[in-house]
Amino acid sequence: MSQIDASIFFDPQSNQKEILLADLQTAKWIERINLYTDLEQLAEHFIYYHHHLTQTIIGTTVKRLEQIDKLFLGTVIQKWSTLYSTALSQLRKHFPLNSAPSLTVNSKDWSEILLINSVGLARLANESRYAEYWAEKSLCNSTVYDSYADRLEFLTxxxxxxxxxxxxxxxxxxxxxxxxxxxxxxxxxxxxxxxxxxxxxxxxxxxxxxxxxxxxxxxxxxxxxxxxx
Incomplete structure (x- = not known):
């Protein structure tokens, strides 16, 4: 199956490439979350990872997460990862590898890594934001937090x-x-x-x-x- 180099779609004056890479790397990173049994440790590691991403994308870090109770933050991150993982599973179902060209970034075949063709990966930003939207709002809005189960079901x-x-x-x-x-x-x-x-x-x-x-x-x-x- 042929490959599509994502660089042809980027505005060289923007940070589109960095944002796409952040989404791709995060989609791979969440596979590790099930290894964590300590939610507070998960929160600490996520904060470090989040700092790395924001520094890469916008050149600075966001300190807000450090002020949130670590146990609660770890719970939100765990649920966020389930939303994101479910979204990825749906993309694999509807846009399986080898049913369309693969997507490469910096010569790395991300379709091969995530088992989603280029058409599905074009939707990754929307799916990432779906999970991110719930997580961000949940930190300060209990109604949004309580909608987690409904949002998870809606994804499918x-x-x-x-x-x-x-x-x-x-x-x-x-x-x-x-x-x-x-x-x-x-x-x-x-x-x-x-x-x-x-x-x-x-x-x-x-x-x-x-x-x-x-x-x-x-x-x-x-x-x-x-x-x-």
Missing amino acids: TDLHLQLSHFKLTGSLTIYDTANLGVTTYDIAKAVYESPDLNFIKHFRSLGWQVVSFNEDASQLCLLLYEFFR
């Missing part, structure tokens, strides 16, 4: 796959009040809770910024809304 649905496709193609782009991309789960939940068919109005009432919401995305949300009813 066709609806997540469809919404992820729209996010990837730019057909559905929504940011929350912290300027973070809203996840497929939160979009589906907002559609469910919408008082009527004016989804954009409801999204904005949540403080979200709707950047793109094309006809295909609108039709899917309409079908979802009717199904819920």
Whole structure:
């Protein structure tokens, strides 16, 4: 099977390559998390790893994690890794190795390493953010923390796959009040809770910024809304 060099997609003036490498390396790194039996030790090691990534991507470190109770942080990291691992399993299921060209970065075949073809790895950023969004919000929001089981289950649905496709193609782009991309789960939940068919109005009432919401995305949300009813 042929290979695609990811460098052809990078803007040389951006840090896109570093961000992709961080996602790829983290996808490999989480395989080790099951080896940890001490959650506080896991938290300490994750903080070190996180410092390494942020230093590589933005040239500095983020100290916020050091201020959080280590046992709680370790629990969040463990659940985050399960979300991410489940997302990777779904990518392997839908985009298996050798069913499309492989993706290479710095001459390393990451499709071979993660057993996901280039089409699936193109979705890695969205899947990474899905887990990251829950983890970041959970550190200060108990309601989001308690939604873990529902978010984990949603990852395995066709609806997540469809919404992820729209996010990837730019057909559905929504940011929350912290300027973070809203996840497929939160979009589906907002559609469910919408008082009527004016989804954009409801999204904005949540403080979200709707950047793109094309006809295909609108039709899917309409079908979802009717199904819920």
